[in-house]
Amino acid sequence: MPAGSNFPAVDGDRLWRSLMDLAAIGATPKGGVCRLALTDEDRRAREMFVEWARAAGCTVRVDPIGNIFARRAGRDPARPAVMTGSHIDTQPTGGKFDGNYGVLAGLEVLRRLNDLDIDTEAPVEVVVWTNEEGSRFVPVMMGSAVFAGAVALDDARAARDGDGISVGDALDRIGFAGPPCERPAIDSYFEAHIEQGPVLEDAGQTIGVVTGALGQRWFDCEVTGFEAHAGPTPMELRRDALQAAAVLMRRVVEIALVHAPHARGTVGQVQVHPNSRNVIPGGVIFSVDFRAPDDAMLDAMEQAFREAMSVVAIDHKVDVALRETSRFAALRFDAGCVAEVAAAARDLGVGAMEIVSGAGHDAIHIATCAPSAMIFVPCAGGISHNELEDADPVDLAAGANILLRCILNRARVVERG
Amino acid sequence: MPAGSNFPAVDGDRLWRSLMDLAAIGATPKGGVCRLALTDEDRRAREMFVEWARAAGCTVRVDPIGNIFARRAGRDPARPAVMTGSHIDTQPTGGKFDGNYGVLAGLEVLRRLNDLDIDTEAPVEVVVWTNEEGSRFVPVMMGSAVFAGAVALDDARAARDGDGISVGDALDRIGFAGPPCERPAIDSYFEAHIEQGPVLEDAGQTIGVVTGALGQRWFDCEVTGFEAHAGPTPMELRRDALQAAAVLMRRVVEIALVHAPHARGTVGQVQVHPNSRNVIPGGVIFSVDFRAPDDAMLDAMEQAFREAMSVVAIDHKVDVALRETSRFAALRFDAGCVAEVAAAARDLGVGAMEIVSGAGHDAIHIATCAPSAMIFVPCAGGISHNELEDADPVDLAAGANILLRCILNRARVVERG
Known part of the structure; x- marks a missing residue:
C-alpha cells in the first residue's frame, strides 16, 4: 500500500473534463442537465460511459433492469468485486454532478490504476444504476432496488411514466435490458456523491464521512x-x-x-x-x-x-x-467501510467530518446486500436538484482520491514483479 | 294594480319545467351543468332562450358583447324599459339555478302577463348577460360590465381562454355578436337569484331583500x-x-x-x-x-x-x-328599488329579511347606470358553484312572484277596456 506522500492521486482535470463531456448530453440553457431515465439522452450518456469503460479495458455487462457494470479484472477472478458507482439520470431541471460524479469518480479511479499499471487482487467494478431520480418512473432508486431485491424486476418493468410508457418498453427501446443473471458476490460498495446540502460548506470541510442515512x-x-x-x-x-x-x-x-x-x-x-x-x-x-x-x-x-x-x-x-x-428505515452504513473512508481522509490530510445523509441514494439499497459507505463532497451553497448545482474541481478530486484509497485498501494492491 | 289576494301569481310548474329543460344543455352525470361561456352548450342554451322569448311575443336583440335583450312591448314605446335578467353560463361544475333562475323567472313573468292579457305602460325586457361566471374568460360579469361601460368592448373581445381563443372569435363563431347600438334608457333593473349562501335557510326566510353587495x-x-x-x-x-x-x-x-x-x-x-x-x-x-x-x-x-x-x-x-x-367598491342598491322588493314581500305575505350579497352579480354593474335591486331565494344548504346546487320549487315561485310584483309596479299595469 503506497504511503500518503507517494499516493497515486487521481487526475482531477481528466475527471472534470469527463464530467463536462457527460453534462453536454441533455444540457439545458441555464447550465443544468435534463436527462430523464431511459430517454434518448440517457441512452446517449450510457453509450458514452460504456465506450469510456471499454477504452479503460473493462468488460461491460448490463442486467435486466439496465444497471451497467464495468469490470476491471483482478488477479484473482474468484474474489468478490469491490464496487463503486452511482447514477447518470437527472431531475428535469437537474445539475451536472448529482450521480454523475459518483460514476465518473469511479471511472477516474480505474483510469488512474491503468496509468500506473496497478493491479488489484479483487476485481473493481463501476456501476451505473438505472433511474435513481424517480422523476419519470417511480419508485426512485429503481435499479439498485431491483439489484438488492427490494423491488421485483417485473414490478419495476411495469412502472409507467406520465405518458403511459413502461420501464420495460423504455429499456427495450434504448437497448439496455440485459439478460438475467445471478447477483454477484460483492466485497464492498463505496459511493461518492455531492452532499446536496449546505453542511460541509458551512463547516468548511472537504469530505463528509457518511455514517448512515436518515x-x-x-x-x-x-x-x-x-x-x-x-x-x-x-x-x-x-x-x-x-x-x-x-x-x-x-x-x-x-x-x-x-x-x-x-x-x-x-x-x-x-x-x-x-x-x-x-x-x-x-x-x-x-x-x-x-x-x-x-x-x-x-x-x-x-x-x-x-x-x-x-x-x-x-x-x-x-x-x-x-x-x-x-x-x-434509518440506516447505519457498515462500520468497517465507514472507518475506511475516515482513515483515508486522515491519511491524505483532507478535512473531514461525520455526516448523515438526508437524501436517498443507491448505496441505501446496496447496503442491504454488501458492506457499504458513502463519501460526500461539498456542492456550492448546498444547491442540488437545480440547474445551478455546482462543485469545486479541487473538492471533486479530493473525494475521488478518498475513493481510490478505499478501493485500493479493499481490493489489495499487487506489487508488480 | 291587483290586490294581494287577486295577485296573478306565476306558474311555478312552468318555471320549474323551463329550468329543467335549460339544465339539460350541458348536463353533467352528477346532476349539475357545465355550460361555459360562448361554448356550443352556451349557444344551444341561448338559442333555446331566444326561441322561448319569441314564442312569448318578444322582439329579440343581441348587442356586440352577446347580451340578449328580449323585449315585451309596452303601451308607450317611448318609456324606458323595466329590465330583469341574469346569466345562463355556468361554472365547470356548476348547478341548474345560478343565473338560470333569474333569466327564467323573468321569462315566466312575461309568460304570465301573456296568460292574463296584461299590458304594461313601459316595455319589459328580460336580459341574458354574457359570461357572468368568468370561468373561461376574465373578467367575470363581462357582458354587464361592457353594457355599463366598466369594460371596453374591444378589451372584452380581446380576452382569451386557456386555449388562446378570444371572446371576439368565440362570439363570432356561435353567432352572438350583435351590431353596435346605443345603450337604451332603463327605468329599473331587478335581478332574481339564488342566494348561493346559507343565510336565508338558517334564518328560515324565503326572500332576501338585497340591500347591497360586499x-x-x-x-x-x-x-x-x-x-x-x-x-x-x-x-x-x-x-x-x-x-x-x-x-x-x-x-x-x-x-x-x-x-x-x-x-x-x-x-x-x-x-x-x-x-x-x-x-x-x-x-x-x-x-x-x-x-x-x-x-x-x-x-x-x-x-x-x-x-x-x-x-x-x-x-x-x-x-x-x-x-x-x-x-x-362596496355597493348599496337603489333605495326605491329595494323598498319595492321589501313591499312586494310584505304585500304577498312572504317571509323576508334584508341581506347583503357576498357574491358578484350582473346587478352590481347595472346599478351604476339604472336604479337596481336584487331578490334572493334560498338554495339548499347554501350550496352553489357545485353540481349539488338545489332549490325548492316553492321558493323559486315565491321569488318570481316578488319579481312579477316589482315589475308590475314599475311598468304600470294598463286596465284593458
Missing part, C-alpha cells in the same frame, strides 16, 4: 371539507379544506423542529380542489416527508402528526386522512 | 424562497416559500374574523413551484379574496395583510409581493 416516511395527507362560494358563505359556516391543510402543513415543520437538529419535515407538493379563486376549497392533498436518524424518532413524529390531524379535523369540521406512500 | 378586493400573493432538496437541507437553513405562504393563508381568514360578521377572507387558489414532494418549495402564488360591507373595512383588511406580509418576509427569509387583480 429514515424516511412519505405520506399523502388528504383534507376534505366542503366546496362553497367564497362571497356568500359566512366565515363561521365554512368547512375550508385549505385552512385546515395550512395548519397541518405548519405542523409538519414544527414537529421536525421539536426533534432538531437531525429531523426534517417538508411539504413539497400541494393540490387544491377546485383551485378557483372565489371558491372555498373543498379538498386539499399535500405531501408529507418526514426524515430522522432513527426509527423511534420517526414513530414519534408520525404519531405527533396523527394527533394534530385529529385536532384539526374537529376544529375545522373537515375529514383528514393519511396514506403512506414510501418508507425507508 | 366590496371586493382580489390579489395574487407571491412568496419567493429558495428551492432545495428536502433531505439534506437542515431545517434552520431553509427558506421554505410554502411554510411562509401557509402562515399568510391563515392570516387571510384571521383578518376576516376580526371584522365579523360581514367580512370574508378566502384563499381559493394555490400554485406551488416546483411542486415536487422531496423539494423544498422555492415559490408559491396564492389568491387572496377580501370582501366587506364598506370600503374603509376593506382598507383596514388590506393594511393588516400587508403588515403580516412584512413580518412573514423577515421571519421566513422570503420575499413576499402582492398584486391586485380585481376590485369592486
Whole structure:
C-alpha cells in the first residue's frame, strides 16, 4: 500500500473534463442537465460511459433492469468485486454532478490504476444504476432496488411514466435490458456523491464521512371539507379544506423542529380542489416527508402528526386522512467501510467530518446486500436538484482520491514483479 | 294594480319545467351543468332562450358583447324599459339555478302577463348577460360590465381562454355578436337569484331583500424562497416559500374574523413551484379574496395583510409581493328599488329579511347606470358553484312572484277596456 506522500492521486482535470463531456448530453440553457431515465439522452450518456469503460479495458455487462457494470479484472477472478458507482439520470431541471460524479469518480479511479499499471487482487467494478431520480418512473432508486431485491424486476418493468410508457418498453427501446443473471458476490460498495446540502460548506470541510442515512416516511395527507362560494358563505359556516391543510402543513415543520437538529419535515407538493379563486376549497392533498436518524424518532413524529390531524379535523369540521406512500428505515452504513473512508481522509490530510445523509441514494439499497459507505463532497451553497448545482474541481478530486484509497485498501494492491 | 289576494301569481310548474329543460344543455352525470361561456352548450342554451322569448311575443336583440335583450312591448314605446335578467353560463361544475333562475323567472313573468292579457305602460325586457361566471374568460360579469361601460368592448373581445381563443372569435363563431347600438334608457333593473349562501335557510326566510353587495378586493400573493432538496437541507437553513405562504393563508381568514360578521377572507387558489414532494418549495402564488360591507373595512383588511406580509418576509427569509387583480367598491342598491322588493314581500305575505350579497352579480354593474335591486331565494344548504346546487320549487315561485310584483309596479299595469 503506497504511503500518503507517494499516493497515486487521481487526475482531477481528466475527471472534470469527463464530467463536462457527460453534462453536454441533455444540457439545458441555464447550465443544468435534463436527462430523464431511459430517454434518448440517457441512452446517449450510457453509450458514452460504456465506450469510456471499454477504452479503460473493462468488460461491460448490463442486467435486466439496465444497471451497467464495468469490470476491471483482478488477479484473482474468484474474489468478490469491490464496487463503486452511482447514477447518470437527472431531475428535469437537474445539475451536472448529482450521480454523475459518483460514476465518473469511479471511472477516474480505474483510469488512474491503468496509468500506473496497478493491479488489484479483487476485481473493481463501476456501476451505473438505472433511474435513481424517480422523476419519470417511480419508485426512485429503481435499479439498485431491483439489484438488492427490494423491488421485483417485473414490478419495476411495469412502472409507467406520465405518458403511459413502461420501464420495460423504455429499456427495450434504448437497448439496455440485459439478460438475467445471478447477483454477484460483492466485497464492498463505496459511493461518492455531492452532499446536496449546505453542511460541509458551512463547516468548511472537504469530505463528509457518511455514517448512515436518515429514515424516511412519505405520506399523502388528504383534507376534505366542503366546496362553497367564497362571497356568500359566512366565515363561521365554512368547512375550508385549505385552512385546515395550512395548519397541518405548519405542523409538519414544527414537529421536525421539536426533534432538531437531525429531523426534517417538508411539504413539497400541494393540490387544491377546485383551485378557483372565489371558491372555498373543498379538498386539499399535500405531501408529507418526514426524515430522522432513527426509527423511534420517526414513530414519534408520525404519531405527533396523527394527533394534530385529529385536532384539526374537529376544529375545522373537515375529514383528514393519511396514506403512506414510501418508507425507508434509518440506516447505519457498515462500520468497517465507514472507518475506511475516515482513515483515508486522515491519511491524505483532507478535512473531514461525520455526516448523515438526508437524501436517498443507491448505496441505501446496496447496503442491504454488501458492506457499504458513502463519501460526500461539498456542492456550492448546498444547491442540488437545480440547474445551478455546482462543485469545486479541487473538492471533486479530493473525494475521488478518498475513493481510490478505499478501493485500493479493499481490493489489495499487487506489487508488480 | 291587483290586490294581494287577486295577485296573478306565476306558474311555478312552468318555471320549474323551463329550468329543467335549460339544465339539460350541458348536463353533467352528477346532476349539475357545465355550460361555459360562448361554448356550443352556451349557444344551444341561448338559442333555446331566444326561441322561448319569441314564442312569448318578444322582439329579440343581441348587442356586440352577446347580451340578449328580449323585449315585451309596452303601451308607450317611448318609456324606458323595466329590465330583469341574469346569466345562463355556468361554472365547470356548476348547478341548474345560478343565473338560470333569474333569466327564467323573468321569462315566466312575461309568460304570465301573456296568460292574463296584461299590458304594461313601459316595455319589459328580460336580459341574458354574457359570461357572468368568468370561468373561461376574465373578467367575470363581462357582458354587464361592457353594457355599463366598466369594460371596453374591444378589451372584452380581446380576452382569451386557456386555449388562446378570444371572446371576439368565440362570439363570432356561435353567432352572438350583435351590431353596435346605443345603450337604451332603463327605468329599473331587478335581478332574481339564488342566494348561493346559507343565510336565508338558517334564518328560515324565503326572500332576501338585497340591500347591497360586499366590496371586493382580489390579489395574487407571491412568496419567493429558495428551492432545495428536502433531505439534506437542515431545517434552520431553509427558506421554505410554502411554510411562509401557509402562515399568510391563515392570516387571510384571521383578518376576516376580526371584522365579523360581514367580512370574508378566502384563499381559493394555490400554485406551488416546483411542486415536487422531496423539494423544498422555492415559490408559491396564492389568491387572496377580501370582501366587506364598506370600503374603509376593506382598507383596514388590506393594511393588516400587508403588515403580516412584512413580518412573514423577515421571519421566513422570503420575499413576499402582492398584486391586485380585481376590485369592486362596496355597493348599496337603489333605495326605491329595494323598498319595492321589501313591499312586494310584505304585500304577498312572504317571509323576508334584508341581506347583503357576498357574491358578484350582473346587478352590481347595472346599478351604476339604472336604479337596481336584487331578490334572493334560498338554495339548499347554501350550496352553489357545485353540481349539488338545489332549490325548492316553492321558493323559486315565491321569488318570481316578488319579481312579477316589482315589475308590475314599475311598468304600470294598463286596465284593458
